[in-house]
Amino acid sequence: MEKLTERQNSNESSLSSSVPSVVSPSCEDVIPDLNFTTVRKWKDQHPGAKAIGYFPVYAPLEIIHACGMLPVGLNGAGDQLDIQYADARFGSFICSIVKTTLEMGMTKHLTPFDGLLFSTICDSARNLAFVFKRNFPEQYVDFLHLPHNPSSEASVDFLMSEYARLQENLEQLGGTKLTDAALNESIELYNENRRLTRRLYDERDGNPQLMRTSELYALIRAGNFLPVEEHTKLLKQAVDELPTRAGKQRDSIRVVIEGSFCEQPPVDLIKIMEEAGCYIVDDDFVLGPRWFTKDVSVNGNPMRALADAYSNASVYSSMPHDWRNPRHKQLIEKARRRKADAVILLIAKFCEPAYFDYVLFKQELEKEGIPHLLMEFEEKMFTFERLRTEIETFVESLLFD
Numbered sequence: 303m304e305k306l307t308e309r310q311n312s313n314e315s316s317l318s319s320s321v322p323s324v325v326s327p328s329c330e331d332v333i334p335d336l337n338f339t340t341v342r343k344w345k346d347q348h349p350g351a352k353a354i355g356y357f358p359v360y361a362p363l364e365i366i367h368a369c370g371m372l373p374v375g376l377n378g379a380g381d382q383l384d385i386q387y388a389d390a391r392f393g394s395f396i397c398s399i400v401k402t403t404l405e406m407g408m409t410k411h412l413t414p415f416d417g418l419l420f421s422t423i424c425d426s427a428r429n430l431a432f433v434f435k436r437n438f439p440e441q442y443v444d445f446l447h448l449p450h451n452p453s454s455e456a457s458v459d460f461l462m463s464e465y466a467r468l469q470e471n472l473e474q475l476g477g478t479k480l481t482d483a484a485l486n487e488s489i490e491l492y493n494e495n496r497r498l499t500r501r502l503y504d505e506r507d508g509n510p511q512l513m514r515t516s517e518l519y520a521l522i523r524a525g526n527f528l529p530v531e532e533h534t535k536l537l538k539q540a541v542d543e544l545p546t547r548a549g550k551q552r553d554s555i556r557v558v559i560e561g562s563f564c565e566q567p568p569v570d571l572i573k574i575m576e577e578a579g580c581y582i583v584d585d586d587f588v589l590g591p592r593w594f595t596k597d598v599s600v601n602g603n604p605m606r607a608l609a610d611a612y613s614n615a616s617v618y619s620s621m622p623h624d625w626r627n628p629r630h631k632q633l634i635e636k637a638r639r640r641k642a643d644a645v646i647l648l649i650a651k652f653c654e655p656a657y658f659d660y661v662l663f664k665q666e667l668e669k670e671g672i673p674h675l676l677m678e679f680e681e682k683m684f685t686f687e688r689l690r691t692e693i694e695t696f697v698e699s700l701l702f703d
């Protein structure tokens with residue numbers, strides 16, 4: 303392993319304290335804020351305007367934005383909330399994000415939201431939508447049926463009809479008619495945001511010693527709570543500041559993280575992985591806001607452009623089943639492109655889609671001879687000693703192979 307040997311020559315064994323942070327500390331502060339201060343502030347600044355919370359993974363943010371509303375990604379409550387009510391409405395073997403999202407509703411943390419949007423991921427998420435509908439009959443709760451098979455010829459028209467239904471409901475809720483011009487403007491704003499995000503991912507891949515993944519993660523995840531215009535400014539600032547950074551190579555292996563597409567791991571867990579000797583060079587964290595792999599077209603019917611992008615330019619994930627390019631093949635392609643030494647399958651406890659995919663991923667990784675490690679997390683965990691030991695052992699086994 304030539305690359306690993308090169309890195310072993312470095313004296314730097316921990317994150318360099320000389321590296322200044324490109325990310326405002328407020329990004330990390332926004333993530334656990336269950337009062338949704340940024341959302342309340344936006345609503346104060348835009349009297350009468352509505353905020354729509356959406357459950358991971360994907361939502362058509364452009365349509366919500368073009369209706370004059372603030373789309374807000376809901377990522378559960380982390381370790382901020384004890385479950386008192388949600389347990390009575392769900393069985394025991396359910397992932398944490400489903401329970402804490404419902405708990406946020408039951409404890410009135412979701413009052414800044416005028417509507418909640420769910421979509422097709424798994425049985426738990428689908429049931430959560432209808433548990434919300436039953437428990438909050440006065441609230442607008444919608445469920446978006448996303449095509450499972452984007453390679454089907456019918457998927458674009460089907461999704462357009464779902465978007466049209468959502469548009470009608472949002473227009474009714476907000477009292478504003480959506481125009482093609484407004485939707486194209488929103489698409490351009492989100493295209494720019496995604497372009498900058500892709501740029502930061504590529505920069506980190508090229509120079510992982512210059513940007514910690516824990517920083518990038520906080521920066522991207524903060525975008526769930528901020529207006530896209532504001533978040534794009536932060537991304538630009540991060541891109542502009544990167545060349546001013548300095549950082550020495552560390553004794554680290556390059557890893558791709560896979561499996562955290564819905565419930566999100568605690569920031570501290572990502573920090574521990576980095577301290578243990580991982581350069582995380584790609585991941586599937588906070589996938590919704592960076593859903594498209596290229597710009598969505600703004601020349602033509604914007605609804606069709608969005609539906610077409612969903613079918614033909616989505617990131618791979620455990621949601622749609624794209625037989626044209628199966629996700630286990632795409633994981634291998636990603637690991638090769640990022641020159642990864644290993645893949646860490648970081649899966650939320652009780653996440654059925656991720657565990658179903660684990661079987662496929664494991665088979666393919668073994669076939670390709672790519673080392674891999676399965677780690678399970680919960681968003682609410684706050685002690686990481688067992689996981690620290692697992693990851694340190696894994697890293698050492700590769701570094702000193």
Ligand code: SF4
Pocket residue numbers: 397398399400423424425426427564565650652653654655656
């Ligand atoms: S974490 Fe997994 S099981 Fe839970 S809602 Fe998300 S996709 Fe479904």
